[in-house]
Amino acid sequence: MMNEQANLFDSMTAEAAFDGRPAQLFELKNNNGMTIVLMDIGAAWLSCKVPVDGELREVLLGQRNMPDFQQQQSYMGVTVGRVANRIAKGQFSIAGVDYQVDINQAGNTLHGGTTGFDKRRWAVIEHSDANCENKQSPSQDNQSISQDRNSVEFELVSPHGDQGFPGELTVKVKYQLTDNNEVVISYYATTTQATPINLTNHAYFNLLGADNHLLRIDNRQLALGHTLTVNSDAFLPIDDVGIPTGDWLPVKDSSFDFTAAKVIEQDFMQDSHQQAAKGYDHAFILNKACLDGDLAARLTSPDNLLTLGVFTTKPALQLYTGNWLANTPNRHGGEYQDHAGIALETQFLPDAVNNPQWDHPSTILQPEETYQHQTCYQFSV
Secondary structure, three states: HHHHHHHHHHHOOOOOOOOOOOOEEEEEOOOOOOOOEEEEEEEEEEEEEEEEEEEEOOEEEEOOHHHHHHHOOOOOOOOOEEEOEEEEHHHHOOEEEEOOOOOOOOEEOOOOOOOOHHHOOOOEEEEOOOEEOOOOOOOOOOOEEOOOOOOOEEEEEEEOHHHHHOOOOOEEEEEEEOEEEEEEEEEEEHHHOOOOOOOOOOOOOOOOOOOOOHOOHHHHHHHOOOEEOEEEEOOOEEEEOOOEOOOOOOOOOOOOOOOEEEEHHHHHOOOHHHHHHHHEEEEEEOOOHHOOOOOOEEEEEOOOOOEEEEEEEOEEEEEOOOOOOEEOOOOOOEEEOOOOHHHHHHOOOOOHHOOOOOOOOOOEEEOOOEEEEEEEEEEEO
């Protein structure tokens, strides 16, 4: 394991990032032997190895070097913003003022625009010493030691007008690894002017093993063979470019019903909603109990040896079955195929800024407010 992890640190920093400097990588390890690797480019979650049946199992899809990481367009493991998911035509209004932000997919804004938060170098403002290894030490200008054991915190200042968005936005993202095999991601932001914000992490999970050689043989079966439960009674229908088409629909008696545990491929591509998106790429409105700590989603590996529980303060969860992963570089010099991994993105609903009629929290952050949310990914065997 140490050699594999060392290879990731070496290969990911062998070539400079977009700004001419190597990335900074951090490894956190808990008392169970679970490890995660984080990177300042994109405030990214690069690797997650969980002890399963006496071995460490890599459960995150990812790349092995910086050129591949920068080439991939699937947002693997990165922090996306200012606004995750889509804004129709890149347009919205705040207090009667119209805004046009950067358009980067099918005439709409996806994940913050062409140069979203995933393509920035974040400052490292805190990292713990305990069980933490930093292969590229941050400068003394931005280094401080966290009091939280096993954590790394990143910060990004997005200037007024960034990608067309109003206000200077200061964002912090903190990763913490606990001895309960939890990866806790905390988000914090303030702004100088009212602006939309919707931050999430875009990790792709394959609990059977993201580096499993079988992924290159029977990828579809392994990814869609996971069992999923989502604590939601309604989903958001979308058009063929991911923009909401109207009101929420009940999941009952539809292929979107994951209120009871179900293998994902059971109802895969069985209706027009999925066929338009090449699979699941839809937001589920989480039941209110999730805000009080109830489980938002549960994903179980096809071999039933590993389960991922998702807890969040966000009101919605985007289920994405990796419908466009084909040709994305993997860690072995090859390419992933479609449906190689499952993304469970906790967030606000897509295009919520243009749909104030929904019974949904506002995505507009005011200068006197603080954006503060948390998502916990808990792994259990």
